[in-house]
Amino acid sequence: MSSTTAPLAGRAALTAKDVAAAAPLPDVMQPKTRRKGAIGYMLRHPTIAIGGFLLLIIFAIAIFAPFLWTKDPTALAPVMRTRNPSAAAWFGTDMLGRDVYSRVLYGTRVSLMVGFGVAFFASVIGLAIGLVSGFVRWADSIIMRIMDGLMSIPSILLAIALMALTRGSVGNVILAITIAEIPRVSRLVRGVVLSLREQPYVDAAIASGTSTPVIIWRHILPNTLAPMTVQATYICAAAMLIEAGLSFIGAGTPPIIPSWGNIMAEGRALWQVKPYIVFFPAIFLSITVLAVNLLGDGLRDSLDPRAAKRV
Amino acid sequence: MALLEVENLQTHFRTPDGGVNRAVDGLSFSVEAGETVAIVGESGCGKSVTSMSILRLIPEPPGQLAGSIRFQGKDLLKLTEREMRAIRGNEISMIFQEPMTSLNPVLSIGQQIGEALRLHQGLSKQQAEAKAVEMLTLVGIPAPDKRVKEYPHQLSGGMRQRVMIAIALACNPKLLIADEPTTALDVTIQAQILDLMRDLKHRVGAAIVLITHDLGVVAEVAERVIVMYAGRKVEEANVADLFRNPRHPYTQGLLGAVPKLGSSLEGETERLAEIPGLVPSLKQKIQGCVFASRCPKVTELCREVAPALEEKAPRHVAACHYAEREAIAA
Amino acid sequence: MFAYIIRRVLATIPVMVVVALFVFSLLYLAPGDPAAVIAGDQATPADVERIRASLGLDRPFVVRFSEWAWHIIRGDLGISIFTNLPVSRMIAQRIEPTLSLMVVTLVLAVVIAVPMGVVAAWKAGSWIDRAVMAFAVLGFSVPVFVVGYVLAYYFALGLDWFPVQGYTPLSQGFGPWLSNLVLPAVALSSAYIALIARITRATMLEVLQQDYIRTARAKGAGQRTILFLHALKNAAVPIVTVIGIGIALLIGGAVITESVFAIPGLGRLTIDAILRRDYPVIQGVVLLFSFVYVLVNLLIDLSYTLFDPRIRY
Numbered sequence: 001m002s003s004t005t006a007p008l009a010g011r012a013a014l015t016a017k018d019v020a021a022a023a024p025l026p027d028v029m030q031p032k033t034r035r036k037g038a039i040g041y042m043l044r045h046p047t048i049a050i051g052g053f054l055l056l057i058i059f060a061i062a063i064f065a066p067f068l069w070t071k072d073p074t075a076l077a078p079v080m081r082t083r084n085p086s087a088a089a090w091f092g093t094d095m096l097g098r099d100v101y102s103r104v105l106y107g108t109r110v111s112l113m114v115g116f117g118v119a120f121f122a123s124v125i126g127l128a129i130g131l132v133s134g135f136v137r138w139a140d141s142i143i144m145r146i147m148d149g150l151m152s153i154p155s156i157l158l159a160i161a162l163m164a165l166t167r168g169s170v171g172n173v174i175l176a177i178t179i180a181e182i183p184r185v186s187r188l189v190r191g192v193v194l195s196l197r198e199q200p201y202v203d204a205a206i207a208s209g210t211s212t213p214v215i216i217w218r219h220i221l222p223n224t225l226a227p228m229t230v231q232a233t234y235i236c237a238a239a240m241l242i243e244a245g246l247s248f249i250g251a252g253t254p255p256i257i258p259s260w261g262n263i264m265a266e267g268r269a270l271w272q273v274k275p276y277i278v279f280f281p282a283i284f285l286s287i288t289v290l291a292v293n294l295l296g297d298g299l300r301d302s303l304d305p306r307a308a309k310r311v
Numbered sequence: 312m313a314l315l316e317v318e319n320l321q322t323h324f325r326t327p328d329g330g331v332n333r334a335v336d337g338l339s340f341s342v343e344a345g346e347t348v349a350i351v352g353e354s355g356c357g358k359s360v361t362s363m364s365i366l367r368l369i370p371e372p373p374g375q376l377a378g379s380i381r382f383q384g385k386d387l388l389k390l391t392e393r394e395m396r397a398i399r400g401n402e403i404s405m406i407f408q409e410p411m412t413s414l415n416p417v418l419s420i421g422q423q424i425g426e427a428l429r430l431h432q433g434l435s436k437q438q439a440e441a442k443a444v445e446m447l448t449l450v451g452i453p454a455p456d457k458r459v460k461e462y463p464h465q466l467s468g469g470m471r472q473r474v475m476i477a478i479a480l481a482c483n484p485k486l487l488i489a490d491e492p493t494t495a496l497d498v499t500i501q502a503q504i505l506d507l508m509r510d511l512k513h514r515v516g517a518a519i520v521l522i523t524h525d526l527g528v529v530a531e532v533a534e535r536v537i538v539m540y541a542g543r544k545v546e547e548a549n550v551a552d553l554f555r556n557p558r559h560p561y562t563q564g565l566l567g568a569v570p571k572l573g574s575s576l577e578g579e580t581e582r583l584a585e586i587p588g589l590v591p592s593l594k595q596k597i598q599g600c601v602f603a604s605r606c607p608k609v610t611e612l613c614r615e616v617a618p619a620l621e622e623k624a625p626r627h628v629a630a631c632h633y634a635e636r637e638a639i640a641a
Numbered sequence: 642m643f644a645y646i647i648r649r650v651l652a653t654i655p656v657m658v659v660v661a662l663f664v665f666s667l668l669y670l671a672p673g674d675p676a677a678v679i680a681g682d683q684a685t686p687a688d689v690e691r692i693r694a695s696l697g698l699d700r701p702f703v704v705r706f707s708e709w710a711w712h713i714i715r716g717d718l719g720i721s722i723f724t725n726l727p728v729s730r731m732i733a734q735r736i737e738p739t740l741s742l743m744v745v746t747l748v749l750a751v752v753i754a755v756p757m758g759v760v761a762a763w764k765a766g767s768w769i770d771r772a773v774m775a776f777a778v779l780g781f782s783v784p785v786f787v788v789g790y791v792l793a794y795y796f797a798l799g800l801d802w803f804p805v806q807g808y809t810p811l812s813q814g815f816g817p818w819l820s821n822l823v824l825p826a827v828a829l830s831s832a833y834i835a836l837i838a839r840i841t842r843a844t845m846l847e848v849l850q851q852d853y854i855r856t857a858r859a860k861g862a863g864q865r866t867i868l869f870l871h872a873l874k875n876a877a878v879p880i881v882t883v884i885g886i887g888i889a890l891l892i893g894g895a896v897i898t899e900s901v902f903a904i905p906g907l908g909r910l911t912i913d914a915i916l917r918r919d920y921p922v923i924q925g926v927v928l929l930f931s932f933v934y935v936l937v938n939l940l941i942d943l944s945y946t947l948f949d950p951r952i953r954y
Binding site: 020021022023025026027028029030031032033034 | 319321323325328329330331333336337375376377616617618619620621630632
Binding site: 145146148149150151152153154155156157158160161162163164165237241242244245248249250251264268271272275278279282285286289290293294297 | 655656657658659660662663664667668778779781782783784785786787790794798805889890892893894896897900901911912914915916918920923924926927930931934935938
């Protein structure tokens with residue numbers, strides 16, 4: 001191969017006339033600029049913004065229910081039975097003359113309590129079980145068989161079976177749904193633990209004698225936090241739906257407590273003539289669950305992009 | 312009229328953050344019937360995007376094509392999707408780099424070869440399978456009537472690439488685009504596949520556009536070579552001219568990076584030359600010469616004025632202000 | 642293959658044992674005297690005594706459980722405390738409406754959800770995709786009984802297209818049977834459709850990125866062939882898996898849907914049993930549903946070979 005070093009004519013010799021400039025190329029598309037900061041984030045994750053906003057309002061309703069022109073949600077008024085919505089009773093009254101508006105607003109408290117209560121307890125207990133399962137070999141197969149068994153009982157049925165034994169109370173409803181939801185969390189945590197144990201840096205930490213609590217604190221918890229948060233929002237949404245379902249069929253909170261499921265259960269007999277009794281709690285329940293689900297989807301997209309691809 | 316005439320092809324992509332990636336920017340070349348043209352360059356220079364653009368396999372959006380790609384006089388960029396489908400796999404077909412992932416794992420070999428035949432030649436299921444067996448024989452797969460009922464996971468990488476070639480040649484295409492057909496294979500298998508391609512080319516008579524970064528493959532198979540850099544053509548010549556007398560500093564660098572037999576005997580220990588620096592980001596518009604950031608001969612002029620492609624010798628073009636120019640009879 | 646089937650069937654046994662153990666021991670997990678719990682608040686001491694005797698509470702737990710389990714394996718689910726009828730007979734009388742509802746819902750959901758997910762993945766980012774995803778979030782959020790009431794209000798009460806409530810057995814004709822099931826099935830399918838459509842979309846999005854899809858396009862295959870032959874077959878395993886897991890959703894929803902549409906099925910039986918604390922019936926229904934769930938998922942597991950030739954046992 002011959003030397004190909006071009007005999008440079010020298011810069012001076014290259015006059016503008018000699019230079020063959022390439023023709024400029026047209027633009028096929030224009031670049032778009034992306035908004036930065038909080039507003040940009042909200043625009044890219046609209047579900048977090050919408051879900052969070054709705055949930056904020058719902059929390060405000062729950063907290064300030066007594067101040068939002070409500071009456072005593074349990075006060076009976078036999079003369080005022082099954083009145084249609086009017087200026088006096090915005091959402092009408094039920095069969096016993098109770099104010100549906102007040103009952104629906106107070107019902108927010110029950111739903112949030114059940115939703116967030118179950119999400120919290122199921123996460124904590126599920127985390128503990130998942131950790132034991134992931135770290136203690138001999139316990140793993142036993143625990144996972146139990147979890148498989150629990151998961152093959154549809155959660156509403158499991159909650160129904162548990163509720164049939166106990167007296168209806170908000171606490172028992174939370175307990176029953178929590179038991180039904182624990183397997184989901186513990187499987188998730190176990191999965192994370194098992195996959196992390198394969199990682200060289202965790203393996204090295206174990207081999208060098210780092211104690212299990214330290215490994216959990218340094219490696220496992222930080223990695224479970226994101227998927228668990230996402231899971232918790234879905235459990236929260238599921239718990240609210242299950243609570244409403246349980247109350248609706250008469251196996252949930254005691255009828256005296258104004259929960260959305262109870263209000264709908266009471267309106268059930270009259271739904272063909274007085275649909276509003278069912279309608280208003282239904283709207284509130286749907287919007288609340290929607291808000292939590294939107295938040296969950298948004299969190300999943302932004303915290304856990306890999307999982308977002310899967311579902 | 313050439314079989315394929317690509318003119319000022321621009322394939323740009325919208326990036327997730329809203330910017331524009333100019334993967335191919337103003338590429339022109341042509342391919343005569345029956346000719347083998349190689350497109351070479353480092354990875355990321357737009358070779359594969361070019362090949363996908365010719366068959367219009369670029370998803371739009373995020374991609375967008377401009378310029379023209381005339382095949383037998385028809386501008387492919389102006390065809391409807393339906394008209395384009397009648398060309399894909401029929402008049403122009405393609406072989407991909409990854410034989411391991413380019414075959415559908417849940418369909419039998421026979422189904423996958425037969426698909427193009429049933430689509431373009433209206434063969435029945437039985438006819439297509441019979442033709443598939445024939446094609447498998449042609450590409451040198453033993454026991455074809457047994458293999459035709461098997462699935463890709465039951466075949467080795469070399470076998471799979473043979474199946475890919477069978478699929479591509481099933482309808483006797485006029486143009487075959489081979490995108491790194493041997494890169495993912497073992498060296499011995501590479502040679503077999505290249506032999507097969509050369510052999511089949513003579514029998515089928517298709518023109519081939521060979522996309523590769525492997526100059527050894529180019530020297531063996533191609534008649535003409537196009538060197539791409541950062542989405543543009545920087546040099547084009549007959550294979551012998553290019554290897555003997557590369558004009559563009561980038562081509563010189565690429566050729567310097569090829570180990571030469573016997574060269575170490577000439578006293579100085581010859582190292583594998585490498586071109587320092589990185590391919591520039593295609594997300595910004597490049598002012599001046601695209602190779603300026605890595606060129607050993609760069610001057611102020613290069614940074615300011617993009618060189619045009621000029622005929623530096625008969626049928627040998629390069630885009631460099633300083634490339635040696637032979638006297639061309641005007 | 643055969644050995645694999647045997648192994649998979651055997652693997653379901655521990656799961657069913659756990660379910661049975663759980664269902665059986667529920668009574669004893671409850672605070673207080675199980676006999677009194679079952680008897681309820683208005684029971685006389687004589688009632689409690691009668692129930693205690695029928696439960697055989699004086700014998701050890703293991704003995705009682707194995708006896709109970711042995712009966713169940715032979716199809717004897719015990720005697721209802723309220724009606725004094727065998728639970729298995731009560732279930733047999735009520736199973737047709739529930740099974741009908743679930744089968745119609747399953748078919749409806751798969752037929753709607755899979756194409757929905759496929760189209761959403763194909764047109765990812767378009768308004769169709771957004772609409773499908775919005776529908777999916779709504780489907781997860783609006784409870785089945787709310788959907789049920791809205792449908793019944795408009796399509797039965799308002800437009801009078803379908804009966805408001807009730808069930809017509811299949812033996813009285815396919816038309817009447819189906820027309821009674823349309824609204825409940827649509828209501829029940831909403832969450833199920835959301836689930837299947839989402840997983841279909843997600844899996845298809847991943848599959849459509851694969852090299853072999855590009856090969857199919859390079860061959861000149863049409864969009865429909867690519868989506869439904871090349872891509873969907875590759876996406877089938879995760880999709881059928883979720884269809885199986887979603888059966889749990891369907892079972893839970895069926896109990897509530899039956900109550901909205903006054904369908905005399907297992908859901909109605911369950912609710913009546915809860916109100917009467919008829920525990921053998923509740924145990925029977927929970928066991929049956931769990932068994933169905935495990936069985937369906939076993940079949941789905943075994944069906945993977947139909948979709949993917951790489952899976953060999």
